[in-house]
Amino acid sequence: xxxxxxxxxxxxxxxxxxxxxxxxxxxxxxxEAEPVLxxxxxxxxxxxxxxxTHHHRDHTGGNEGLLARxxxxxxxxxxxxxxxxxxxxxxxxxxxxxIGEMKGGVFFIPGHTTGHVAYLFENNLFCGDTLFTAxxxxxxEGTPEQMQSSLKKLGALPxxxxxxxxxxxxxxxxxxxxxxxxxxxxxxxxFERVQGLRTRGLSTVPSTLEEEKLTNPFxxxxxxxxxxxxxxxxxxxxxxxxxxxxxxxxMKDAF
Ligand SMILES: [Zn+2]
Ligand SMILES: [Zn+2]
Numbered sequence: 001x002x003x004x005x006x007x008x009x010x011x012x013x014x015x016x017x018x019x020x021x022x023x024x025x026x027x028x029x030x031x032e033a034e035p036v037l038x039x040x041x042x043x044x045x046x047x048x049x050x051x052x053t054h055h056h057r058d059h060t061g062g063n064e065g066l067l068a069r070x071x072x073x074x075x076x077x078x079x080x081x082x083x084x085x086x087x088x089x090x091x092x093x094x095x096x097x098x099i100g101e102m103k104g105g106v107f108f109i110p111g112h113t114t115g116h117v118a119y120l121f122e123n124n125l126f127c128g129d130t131l132f133t134a135x136x137x138x139x140x141e142g143t144p145e146q147m148q149s150s151l152k153k154l155g156a157l158p159x160x161x162x163x164x165x166x167x168x169x170x171x172x173x174x175x176x177x178x179x180x181x182x183x184x185x186x187x188x189x190x191f192e193r194v195q196g197l198r199t200r201g202l203s204t205v206p207s208t209l210e211e212e213k214l215t216n217p218f219x220x221x222x223x224x225x226x227x228x229x230x231x232x233x234x235x236x237x238x239x240x241x242x243x244x245x246x247x248x249x250x251m252k253d254a255f
Pocket of ligand 1: 112
C-alpha cells in the first residue's frame with residue numbers, strides 16, 4: 001500500500017491510503033475537500049471512502065464537499081453518527097475495514113473526544129488527535145483515565161508501527177517534553193533532529209511507536225524524571241499511571 005500525506009488548513013494532515021493493486025483509495029481526516037480532490041485527480045485514484053478519526057471540524061470539514069462530488073463510504077465511531085457528516089459505517093473496537101485489497105482494523109480510543117477511533121493498516125497507525133508525535137490530544141470530552149488507557153492500548157502495538165497523527169505539532173510538543181524530561185538523551189537528540197527538519201519546512205510525521213515510547217512524555221508514566229517533575233509541580237500527585245498522565249497533561253495545558 002502507498003500513503004500520501006496531504007497538508008491541510010494550517011497544520012492538519014490528511015492521508016490518502018492507496019491500494020496499489022486496485023487503485024482504490026481512502027482518505028483519512030479530510031479537513032477540506034479541494035486539496036484532497038486535486039491530489040486524487042493528479043494520482044488518478046478511485047476514492048472510495050473517508051475514514052474519520054473523530055468529529056472535530058478540522059478532521060471532517062471536507063466530508064460534505066467530497067460527498068457532493070463522489071459516492072463514498074464514511075467511517076467513524078458508531079456513537080458519532082450525529083456528529084460526523086455523512087457517516088455510512090459506524091465502527092467500533094476490533095472491526096475490520098477493507099479498501100480495495102487492503103485490510104485495516106479499528107481501535108476505540110476515547111479521551112480527546114468520546115467517539116475517537118484509530119485505524120491500523122499493516123503497520124501504519126492513523127490516530128488523529130489521540131497520540132501525537134511527541135505529545136497527545138487535549139482532554140475535551142474524556143477523563144485522564146480514559147486517555148491514558150487509550151494511549152496504553154496504542155503503545156502496546158509493535159515498535160515499528162508508524163504513527164500518522166492529525167497535526168504537525170512535533171516541535172512545540174518536544175519543547176514541552178524537554179521541560180519535564182531534559183535528561184533523556186533520546187529526547188534531546190529528537191528535539192535537535194526535528195528542529196532541523198522544521199527549519200527546512202519538512203514534515204516530522206510519521207514517527208514510529210518505538211520513538212514515541214522513548215521520548216513522548218504522555219507514554220512515559222514510568223520515567224523517574226517525569227515523576228519527579230510532576231511531584232515538584234504538583235506536590236502530592238499519586239504515582240499511578242493515570243494520575244501521572246493527568247498531571248503531565250495539565251502541565252502541558254498550562255505550558
Ligand atoms: Zn480534535
Ligand atoms: Zn485536530
